[in-house]
């Protein structure tokens with residue numbers, strides 16, 4: 001892959017990570033400090049249903065599909081951003097096939 | 104998490120609530136004397152927490168049929184339908200249910216839970232997609248886990264959101280199966296099936312609709328077939344799941360369908376193949392109950408009168424309720440502790456309801472799930488409203504008794 005394309009992808013990963021973090025912070029409130037290494041369940045105070053609901057929000061925000069079984073493998077906020085990234089289409093980001101996973 | 108840690112985590116999560124009174128998971132009925140009366144831990148209570156919508160659990164026809172069947176065929180089948188457990192009565196019940204729905208075929212399962220597990224996991228294979236409402240029953244979630252298909256949730260009762268999710272899948276291979284319920288078990292709200300069926304039709308040929316009518320069988324529709332019938336979209340409902348554990352008054356589950364080749368499920372749906380079939384008295388009870396349901400539409404009428412009365416009464420008292428009148432009346436409470444305290448206070452005063460707290464509820468709601476039966480009489484409903492008024496006011500959940508009494512009289 002030419003270097004320019006790699007840079008575009010990295011730039012987009014950063015944007016996705018930032019947006020996922022922003023949305024999650026909004027959802028759990030300002031009282032908790034959350035970064036990409038935070039555990040989606042243990043560090044956010046969200047129960048399993050709320051995590052599924054958050055993933056549904058991400059699907060609508062990014063206009064993508066993230067099947068439930070993919071969430072099972074997500075531990076950190078960074079993993080979640082990767083899952084979103086793997087499913088995002090267009091803008092030079094390679095689109096994974098239906099079984100593609102970002103981790 | 105290890106076994107011991109998990110046990111501790113559960114204990115500490117629920118221990119504080121159990122300390123407020125009874126433990127909902129270890130409550131015991133000493134005796135049940137009618138569809139609406141029981142003795143609970145030594146205390147007589149009125150039952151407002153069953154799913155006994157038509158009150159058929161003590162119907163003399165059903166009981167006589169069960170007794171005759173147990174004498175004629177024995178107490179159990181001691182095997183699965185596939186191995187050694189298909190009796191002529193299973194076939195008769197399947198034919199009768201198919202005729203009731205005017206559909207081609209019925210497959211019986213041993214419970215409604217297993218019907219969802221068995222049908223959904225068998226229909227949706229790897230490469231297919233299941234689109235389920237967020238408020239789906241646990242059996243639907245578990246079925247999705249068991250299936251190798253992708254599971255995608257759409258917003259509760261939101262056909263537009265479903266359409267958006269289907270649009271994202273446009274052009275992908277695989278069948279798409281939409282899964283919804285007729286009446287949702289927790290809040291008692293019903294699915295907008297006409298709109299959902301329209302979304303399904305728009306989305307193309309390989310899109311199917313499965314409707315779980317667990318709480319709507321015998322409750323909705325001109326002849327009690329459920330929400331699909333009430334909304335006039337039965338032709339669009341490819342698979343209808345039902346249970347005997349609510350309106351039918353016994354246990355068991357089924358799926359009816361017109362789809363070509365549906366009965367192939369008998370040969371690969373594991374929850375059909377690998378568990379014992381329904382017992383003879385259960386099958387006989389279900390057959391009698393379907394007959395009663397068909398022959399006695401007044402039961403459904405009575406159920407709705409009672410539902411309206413209870414819903415309006417509780418609303419009049421100032422309780423925050425689910426969005427629509429239904430035989431499931433959900434009383435929303437500010438937090439789990441309030442739900443537990445009200446639930447205990449109601450039992451103390453002789454009214455048994457169900458408690459539901461997160462994560463078993465949508466949107467982290469704390470609820471008392473109050474359910475109505477055709478077998479409740481006016482006096483029981485009036486008495487229950489009185490008890491709700493008193494307990495609710497004492498706990499500060501509604502305004503004081505003076506206003507509350509006035510409100511319940513209006514109802």
Ligand SMILES: Cc1ncc(COP(=O)(O)O)c(C=O)c1O
Nearest residue numbers: 214215216240242288317346348
């Ligand atoms: C929507 C729904 N589906 C399925 C079931 C399971 O039915 P059963 O009690 O027959 O296993 C229930 C009830 O528990 C339910 O509420």
